[in-house]
Amino acid sequence: MNEVLHTTNLLIGYKGQALMPEINVSLNEGDIVALAGPNGSGKTTLFKTLSASIKSVDGEISLFGKKLQDYHPSERSSLFSLVLTEKPDDLFLKVFDIVAAGRYPHLGLLARLKTEDEQIIYDSLETVGIGHLTNRNFVSLSDGEQQKVMIAKALVQDTPLIFMDEPAAFLDYPSKIELVNIMHKLSREKKKTILFSSHDLDLLLRHADVMWVVAPHQPLRQGTPKELVEQGIIDDYFKPIIAKEEFFWMNSK
């Protein structure tokens, strides 16, 4: 299997202060990898570090065999795309325009869409199942539909690697299932590598090929969901959350 990304003794954090011990992980082509951990465990920091939004404290990130910081920002836009929790809020922003913006790195100075670019945009809309929303205003869509628009944007960007930050966070259950189906489709049919973060244990355990589990000041653990459950790591790392949920169940009875 081809390696997409790996880290060597990576330290993440802010202002030279590392949040957790050194991280040595790797991503392989076509994998769906879940970055899991309770809130405040450093998920977002790791996410931002890997997607070149912030600098690492120390260590190295290698992307397709080259150091992340050695790529020019414009080269990075054809290597990985983002799906974030922050949403565009302009009232007149159309679904088509947002998805088309993902195509910009491939276009010339005047950003004129060629027929093949339009085809790619329509195909992506169809892949995520929102072909009927082309002309809708983005702000008028549901959370689930908005999430699909941003995934379509990532698709037209045509990158081998897609980072999704908490993609399931605001979705209702049916939308979560749809999201998972889309992720499988991208990974199996289009050979995309997906790294997504989540604190939703159920979604992670069912659908990730590989999990990276983090907790405050603990080392990152990498493995299949099955391995991690059997080694008791899920129990350890998610203890605060599981305890909270049990408390909730007891009180709701």
Add this chain to the structure above:
Amino acid sequence: MPTQSPNIEPRQTAPILLISIGIVAVGLLLFVMNLCFGSVSIPMKEIGAAVFGGEGSTYRAIILDYRLPQAITALLVGIGLSVSGLLMQTLFRNPLADPSLLGISSGSSLGVALVILLGTATGLSVNTLSLWSTFGVTVAAFVGAFAVLLLILALSSRLRSMVSLVLVGIMIAYIAGSVTDILKFFSQKEGLHSFVIWGMGSFSNVSKAQLPFFAIAVVAGAVASFLLFKTLNLLLLGERYAENLGVNIRRSSMLIILASGFLTALITAFCGPIAFLGLAVPHIARFLFKSSDHKLLIPASAFIGMDLALFCNLIARLPSFEGNLPINSVTALIGAPIVLWVIFHRQKVLK
């Protein structure tokens, strides 16, 4: 057309060509009306004759020396401020941002206050040195505006967030405003009067000799802004998306501030602080074209701004008025309801 499966809805846009022709036609009509109407009404059929034919006629003098430069100034101001306002609204992702947001027009007010008020205090009466003072005022406004612009650009590289940059701009505006007020307090009556008149804004301050320079500078600023349309479109998605799609946030923000600030500084220097055009016009453009694509919005704002400024200029000197109304009161009267409408419309859409 790309091949499509039945469950794909093809892209539709507003009838761009039709709306554009409408806007340009309205602009031409307003331009001619600007030449015809005033304290002296000139019949439409005399316009051509007055411009191209008979030298020495009164009509020709009124049109060529007075109304034509004023109308051209108005349309240039409309273009510049509307484009500048659009840039500010997109950069700060705030629908109520306008060209004066970063304190640039306050800077030029301060510059003018220094020249007019200190000038009169030291005996250099503005009224007696009329020619020198018009030039002096323009230069002072220019220097004040560009001083603030440079300050903002220098600070923008140190500030991480756009919100802090806006706050810095507002504080600079306050400081410039309070120094201006102090100058006003110590100044004499005639200086104060000149300053108040300058603050009301005017399209008649640009002389025929200055007009070509003014026109080239405004058009250059607008074209430079247009070249930023890709960056502006990407910024609409949010900074992190824009960055991932290859936008250098810091450099782009500086370029946008530079383009927008240049237009604001230039126009304020020549015409005084003109309110509401830059705030209202981008909203009309978005609404008419149902779009937020800057490739369309920048030219659209420029042309709609041209129309609105010509309209305001016309209202300001309706034949029944003796002389001109202060242009700022007219732009506010027409611009403020548009902004009110925007606020209510937003509420409706966001629900």
